Amino acid sequence: MNGEYRILQDKLDKIGAFRFTIRGWSITLVVASIFGAATAKLPTYYGLLGLIFILLTFFLMELAQKRHGHTFSRRLAKLERRIWGLLRTASSDSEVFEGGMIPRIAHEIEDERKARWKLMNWLDSHGYWFFYGVQAVLIVVVVLLLERTTEFSMPDKDTTVNFVTNGETRPTAERDIPASQKTKKTQKTH
Amino acid sequence: MSAPKKLTKQSLIVAIAELRSFVEEFDIDDAEDVQLRTDALISALIDAGLLSGKKNVRKVRLNVAIEGLTIKVPGREKLVVKAEMFCDLTNSYGGEPPQSDMEDAKSELEEIAEVLLPVLEKKLQNL
Numbered sequence: 001m002n003g004e005y006r007i008l009q010d011k012l013d014k015i016g017a018f019r020f021t022i023r024g025w026s027i028t029l030v031v032a033s034i035f036g037a038a039t040a041k042l043p044t045y046y047g048l049l050g051l052i053f054i055l056l057t058f059f060l061m062e063l064a065q066k067r068h069g070h071t072f073s074r075r076l077a078k079l080e081r082r083i084w085g086l087l088r089t090a091s092s093d094s095e096v097f098e099g100g101m102i103p104r105i106a107h108e109i110e111d112e113r114k115a116r117w118k119l120m121n122w123l124d125s126h127g128y129w130f131f132y133g134v135q136a137v138l139i140v141v142v143v144l145l146l147e148r149t150t151e152f153s154m155p156d157k158d159t160t161v162n163f164v165t166n167g168e169t170r171p172t173a174e175r176d177i178p179a180s181q182k183t184k185k186t187q188k189t190h
Numbered sequence: 191m192s193a194p195k196k197l198t199k200q201s202l203i204v205a206i207a208e209l210r211s212f213v214e215e216f217d218i219d220d221a222e223d224v225q226l227r228t229d230a231l232i233s234a235l236i237d238a239g240l241l242s243g244k245k246n247v248r249k250v251r252l253n254v255a256i257e258g259l260t261i262k263v264p265g266r267e268k269l270v271v272k273a274e275m276f277c278d279l280t281n282s283y284g285g286e287p288p289q290s291d292m293e294d295a296k297s298e299l300e301e302i303a304e305v306l307l308p309v310l311e312k313k314l315q316n317l
Contacts, residue, residue: 078285
């Protein structure tokens, strides 16, 4: 029983570490992808929306870990009661075991949870919704902003953008020079 | 958080009645009900102004309530230990407590009431 208690504690530690790690991956992936896409000047940024599916995968992984954590916590509480019961039976005349439950880690955490405001508990247990939700919204907003920026900065194929050099207005690209003028220029050079 | 209330005759009668009925109607098959009754008893003690200082009602367990009683309680330390034991015996987190634990809890409560009831009744007479 003591062995199982320790295994469960170890499992809970690992679950905490795992959740922290996948959150780190998620943030790194989203931020790196957004910066990468913004600097690469892609023809379209809608591909970034694919990150939402990866986020969803991370979310589901965290949800599973949370579920396991909940199950393990309840099992820990059961074990605490059994261990305490055995200790009381084994040494009923000892005052050491008359003050309350020993060990009492899971029960202590539960007592603390009960003592807090319901809203705090809700935020605590649903924090990952907020975490992944904000990232998903961020991706959508960034995609829309980048697409909008691209629309404004890319000139229309038929629009001629001119610039002025020595008081003479010239088109920016050769493709924009009318065919008649091109011919004239060619003639002059010969 | 709420400020300590003023001790009144009526609220003290309610607290005594709450403790007495809790002992009499203790149901060893219903841990949830016992926990509710414990919370009701703590609330009655707070309403009667018997707890010292500002207390966050959510954080007060029975042992904390007995420790903080403003009236003189003989053998308070032993009662606090008993109350802590009582709370853990009736705690249903992780599953319903076994019947033997509930029976132990009942006897702990009876011992607590044995000390507390005369103290509260004496206080009522002096009001």
